[in-house]
Amino acid sequence: IGEQVAVFRGHDGKAYVVDAYCPHLGANLAVGGRVFGNCIECPFHGWQFQGDNGVCVKIPYAEKVPDFASVRSWPSCEVNKQILVWFHCDGEGPQWIVPEQPEITNDEWVYRGRTEHFINAHIQEIPENAADIAHLSHLHTPSMLSGADLRYTNSKIWEFVQHDWKVDWKPESEPNKHCSQMFVKHALRVFGCHWPLLDVSVVARQVGPGIVFLLFDQTFLGRGVIMHCVTPVEPLLQCVTHTIFYQSNIPPVVPKFILKVECIQFERDVMIWNNKKYVSKPLLVKEDSAIQKHRRWFSQFYSENSPRLQYQRDKLDF
Ligand code: FES
Ligand SMILES: [Fe+2]
Structure with missing residues (x-):
């Protein structure tokens, strides 16, 4: 959270992630830095740092490079055409x-677009x-035609098209207890009639606290995946991206439409998140039991030293 990094590709083809700020005098390596071999050179005085371990290997004007000269390097990997960085508060x-x-x-599935949202909410809400099974039939039933502004989504004009959702959520077991799965069955009703051609089953597999793969497998519309990533930016500010990869032989309009529908539905949640507060002891009923299970599952991603939000509610000094 609040970290600045420089990402570069070495001549070995590997992507490296290091702290953006040079340990010498603090210049930003990501702004004007140049790649030499598998090192990055600082734009200010030309110090060079190795991508894999951050060690400084060259100071152009110094006789000797001190052993302790290094920039922090972040564990990262490149998978599914994305560069991911590992963060652990300890x-x-x-x-x-x-x-x-x-x-x-x-390349059987190709890139077909991306959305990005900044959301003012606790990371766990997303x-x-x-x-949260109950919110689907309330928040997400009105068709995408009625948009994302919650003041108008229940307008009667668009009532003839509705989404039906059937959902189930469960954590995975060892050795994948950092994963969970949501099974979604979506149906579209137009004037009360079900359109089976547009039935979509989605398996949303969450891996760790920040990544979800939404896998589409539809007889008529083809196969693909939306990758959903949550990156904490600062306390109570998250950056969420959705990137779609889809069967290359399906016309791009199909995945673009799917991403658009997903985006409209997602923005309804965003309007809730942006304006809600995090309730640590929610008032739940029996039908909400999956929420409690989810909280137990998510708690594995916190540790003793996880940053905690401090705020004072009964005093006026901030
Ligand atoms: S600030 Fe980076 S080399 Fe001096
Ligand atoms: Fe939602």
């Missing part, structure tokens, strides 16, 4: 890997949506 190394989607690597 500095522990990666505890799982992000699975590869082979169809993306072998994944918790998957286990």
Whole structure:
């Protein structure tokens, strides 16, 4: 959270992630820095740092490079055409890997677009949506035609088109307890009639706190995946991206339409998140039990030293 990094590709083809700020005098390596071999050279005085371990290997005007000269390097990986960085507040190394989607690597599925949203909410709110079964039939039933502005989504004009959702959420077991799955069955009703051709089943597999793969497999519309990533930017500010990869032989309008529908539905949640508060002891009923299960599952991603939000509610000094 609040970290600035420089990402570069070495001549060995590998992507490296290091702290953006040079340990010498603090210049930003990502602004004007140049790649030499597998090193990055600072734009200010030309110090060079190795991508894999951050060690300084050259100071152009100094006789000797001190042993302790290095920039922090971040554990990262490149998978599914994305560069991912591992963050652990206690500095522990990666505890799982992000699975590869082979169809993306072998170009059977190709990039068809991306959305980006900045959301003012507690990080946990976003994944918790998957286990919040009751909100689907309330918030997401009105058709995408009625848009994302919650003041108008229930307008009667668009009532003839409705989404039906059937959902189930559950955590995976060892050795994948950092994963969970949501099964979604979506149906479209137009004037009360069900259109089976547009039935979509989606498996949303969450890997760790910040990544979800939404896998589409539809007889009529083809196969593909939306990758959903949550990156914490600052306390109560998250950046969420959705990137779609889809069967290359399906006209691009299909995945673009799917991403658009997903985006409109997502923006309804965004309007809730942007304006809600995080309730640590929610008032739940029996039918909400998956939410409690989700909270238990998500708690594995916090540790003793996880940053906690401090705020004073009964005093006036901030
Ligand atoms: S600030 Fe980077 S080399 Fe001096
Ligand atoms: Fe939602």
